[in-house]
Amino acid sequence: MANVLVFAETRGGDVRKVALEAVTAARALADATGGGEVHAILAGPAGVASRAQQLGQYGADLVLVAESPALAQFARESLAATVADRTKAGAYRAVVLGFSAQGRDLGPRVAARLDAPIASDVTEISAAGDRMTVKHPGYANKVMLTLSITGSPVVLSVRPSAFTAKESPRNARVETLQLSPAGGATVTVTQVVEGAKGRPDLGEASIIVSGGRGLKAAENFKLIEDLADAFGNAAVGATRAVTDDGWRPHSDQIGQTGRQVSPQLYVAVGISGAIQHLAGMRTSKTIVAINKDKEAPIFKVADYGIVGDVLEVVPALTAAVKDARKGH
Amino acid sequence: MNFHVGAPAVKIAVCIKRTPDSESRFRIAASGAAIDEAGLKFDMDDFAGYAVEAALQLNEKAGGGETVVYALGPDSVQESLRKAMSMGADRAVQLKTDTVPADGIAVAKALAAELKSGGFDLILFGKHAFDSSAGVVGTAVAELLGLPGVTAASQLSVAGGKGAARRELEGAAELVEFPLPAIVTIDEGVARPRYPSLKGIMAAKKKPLESKPAQLGPVRVTVQRAELPPERPAGRILGEGAAAVPELVRLLQTEAKVL
Numbered sequence: 050m051a052n053v054l055v056f057a058e059t060r061g062g063d064v065r066k067v068a069l070e071a072v073t074a075a076r077a078l079a080d081a082t083g084g085g086e087v088h089a090i091l092a093g094p095a096g097v098a099s100r101a102q103q104l105g106q107y108g109a110d111l112v113l114v115a116e117s118p119a120l121a122q123f124a125r126e127s128l129a130a131t132v133a134d135r136t137k138a139g140a141y142r143a144v145v146l147g148f149s150a151q152g153r154d155l156g157p158r159v160a161a162r163l164d165a166p167i168a169s170d171v172t173e174i175s176a177a178g179d180r181m182t183v184k185h186p187g188y189a190n191k192v193m194l195t196l197s198i199t200g201s202p203v204v205l206s207v208r209p210s211a212f213t214a215k216e217s218p219r220n221a222r223v224e225t226l227q228l229s230p231a232g233g234a235t236v237t238v239t240q241v242v243e244g245a246k247g248r249p250d251l252g253e254a255s256i257i258v259s260g261g262r263g264l265k266a267a268e269n270f271k272l273i274e275d276l277a278d279a280f281g282n283a284a285v286g287a288t289r290a291v292t293d294d295g296w297r298p299h300s301d302q303i304g305q306t307g308r309q310v311s312p313q314l315y316v317a318v319g320i321s322g323a324i325q326h327l328a329g330m331r332t333s334k335t336i337v338a339i340n341k342d343k344e345a346p347i348f349k350v351a352d353y354g355i356v357g358d359v360l361e362v363v364p365a366l367t368a369a370v371k372d373a374r375k376g377h
Numbered sequence: 378m379n380f381h382v383g384a385p386a387v388k389i390a391v392c393i394k395r396t397p398d399s400e401s402r403f404r405i406a407a408s409g410a411a412i413d414e415a416g417l418k419f420d421m422d423d424f425a426g427y428a429v430e431a432a433l434q435l436n437e438k439a440g441g442g443e444t445v446v447y448a449l450g451p452d453s454v455q456e457s458l459r460k461a462m463s464m465g466a467d468r469a470v471q472l473k474t475d476t477v478p479a480d481g482i483a484v485a486k487a488l489a490a491e492l493k494s495g496g497f498d499l500i501l502f503g504k505h506a507f508d509s510s511a512g513v514v515g516t517a518v519a520e521l522l523g524l525p526g527v528t529a530a531s532q533l534s535v536a537g538g539k540g541a542a543r544r545e546l547e548g549a550a551e552l553v554e555f556p557l558p559a560i561v562t563i564d565e566g567v568a569r570p571r572y573p574s575l576k577g578i579m580a581a582k583k584k585p586l587e588s589k590p591a592q593l594g595p596v597r598v599t600v601q602r603a604e605l606p607p608e609r610p611a612g613r614i615l616g617e618g619a620a621a622v623p624e625l626v627r628l629l630q631t632e633a634k635v636l
């Protein structure tokens with residue numbers, strides 16, 4: 050029997066989707082290793098404690114709440130120390146985080162502090178005895194690696210959307226957790242530049258509409274925005290050609306050197322389907338491509354393709370999607 | 378990268394990994410636990426390339442300083458170190474091992490042990506290496522050396538003993554400041570790595586490349602199996618122009634069930 054610790058990340062005082070997925074992954078690991086407990090660290094500014102039972106809903110037995118004004122910003126060093134100190138105190142088998150911006154920063158820090166092995170961006174987890182086995186897409190999603198990890202604890206960051214958050218309700222105990230000091234020189238956040246409001250993050254969206262150079266001009270991204278709006282809660286992505294030209298911010302870039310996404314639906318508009326772009330979206334459940342060149346490589350991975358001009362097809366699709374959703 | 382003009386001279390280390398070219402078609406080796414390296418082209422990992430470029434630009438803007446490149450691995454990594462020197466790095470250090478372990482913390486510890494006494498103002502890494510796609514080593518070294526660490530910077534500048542960087546987050550960006558010495562892992566930014574000039578390639582042949590054994594501790598993460606992901610089933614082209622839209626919407630409703 051082994052307990053598992055989760056860092057349940059928050060943003061703007063809310064628990065993020067990837068945090069619930071991390072709790073789900075931890076629950077499954079604890080259950081598979083003899084029914085240990087899942088403990089979740091919930092850290093944020095005052096008021097975040099009110100989210101504790103949400104973690105209980107997804108399988109946390111104990112929620113460790115750290116509230117501090119210092120956590121209005123992402124206090125990376127202090128959070129890393131806090132997670133590492135708790136891990137030592139609780140003798141956990143594993144520490145689970147999301148492979149998100151926060152988790153990418155915290156995971157290696159926690160592992161280094163604990164001198165623990167770490168596996169990033171994992172999509173499956175299993176444990177037998179003192180060996181943990183995980184799957185991790187390497188080589189920019191081109192080779193699936195099965196990693197064997199010895200030692201305990203192990204730090205694992207889970208790929209967003211790879212584990213579907215599943216309810217496993219229990220009445221979680223709640224305890225207060227003291228933040229550990231950073232100890233040493235730190236990085237100070239001087240400004241947060243918010244991106245487009247009202248859209249889900251690319252990593253969390255179930256539908257992504259993405260545009261490429263085939264849109265011809267920055268203004269035409271309005272067509273992409275309109276289609277995303279027609280779908281409801283869709284995110285907007287872009288190719289490197291587009292972010293290089295400054296039509297969209299770099300944070301919208303999907304691909305090998307941008308974000309890696311796997312939504313339920315990925316709509317590629319005016320995108321050729323270069324191998325580096327495919328590296329970021331080929332694991333999407335359903336792919337739609339709209340391109341005027343029927344030989345474009347994107348059609349090789351697209352479930353459904355339409356050969357045509359974006360200026361004609363996209364407005365027609367937007368209208369049809371709106372109609373279809375009204376019919377519900 | 379954006380840099381302040383007239384910045385002070387800084388001493389910079391850049392850690393680079395040798396990885397296969399990301400455009401390669403991969404096959405699995407007979408062992409079933411690695412890729413088949415036969416016929417593949419290798420180069421320094423993409424993000425480390427950006428990091429080398431960032432270091433060189435910082436030195437150039439300051440009109441001084443030094444860039445030292447490090448790689449842990451077998452003798453084949455010397456090729457990547459030479460390439461970095463042909464781009465303009467001043468010298469190179471190989472931390473020699475038989476193979477490069479899949480254990481990011483083990484690699485980080487070996488690099489940290491070497492970098493600790495180097496007297497660097499900045500130590501740069503790639504955001505993640507193409508092959509491991511892990512993003513562990515740089516940020517782990519920051520923690521091991523107790524230095525401020527910035528993960529995934531898309532802009533970097535140095536002025537008055539302090540650094541400043543921009544990080545792209547999920548749907549937002551963060552501007553950060555930090556005292557030097559510090560560790561920064563480099564995301565794709567404004568500058569692309571330069572191509573080595575012929576003069577650079579000639580000069581690199583004479584630049585110092587030191588090789589010494591790595592202090593590699595226990596390795597706890599190993600690749601047990603490598604597999605090619607299933608190919609996506611061939612898609613279908615539904616038709617041309619707006620006339621194909623109704624069929625697409627129908628399939629999104631009935632087959633893909635996303636509408």
Ligand SMILES: Cc1cc2nc3c(=O)[nH]c(=O)nc-3n(C[C@H](O)[C@H](O)[C@H](O)COP(=O)(O)OP(=O)(O)OC[C@H]3O[C@@H](n4cnc5c(N)ncnc54)[C@H](O)[C@@H]3O)c2cc1C
Nearest residue numbers: 261262263288289290304305306307319321323341358359
């Ligand atoms: C190391 C490295 C890393 C990279 N990382 C990334 C990455 O992370 N993400 C990424 O996206 N790219 C990346 N790239 C770049 C990648 O190789 C491609 O250059 C890029 O993806 C192309 O973007 P695009 O499809 O928008 O443009 P293009 O390749 O120019 O394609 C435009 C497409 O639009 C179509 N089109 C034109 N006009 C119309 C019209 N009126 N109607 C309909 N269709 C039209 C064309 O037929 C064409 O297929 C990387 C490259 C390298 C070398």
Ligand SMILES: Nc1ncnc2c1ncn2[C@@H]1O[C@H](COP(=O)(O)O)[C@@H](O)[C@H]1O
Nearest residue numbers: 392393449502503505506511512513514
């Ligand atoms: N064997 C190595 N030698 C030198 N630098 C490395 C090595 N492995 C990783 N790195 C550095 O660490 C970064 C992140 O690697 P990873 O944690 O494996 O994704 C790379 O971009 C390199 O800058």
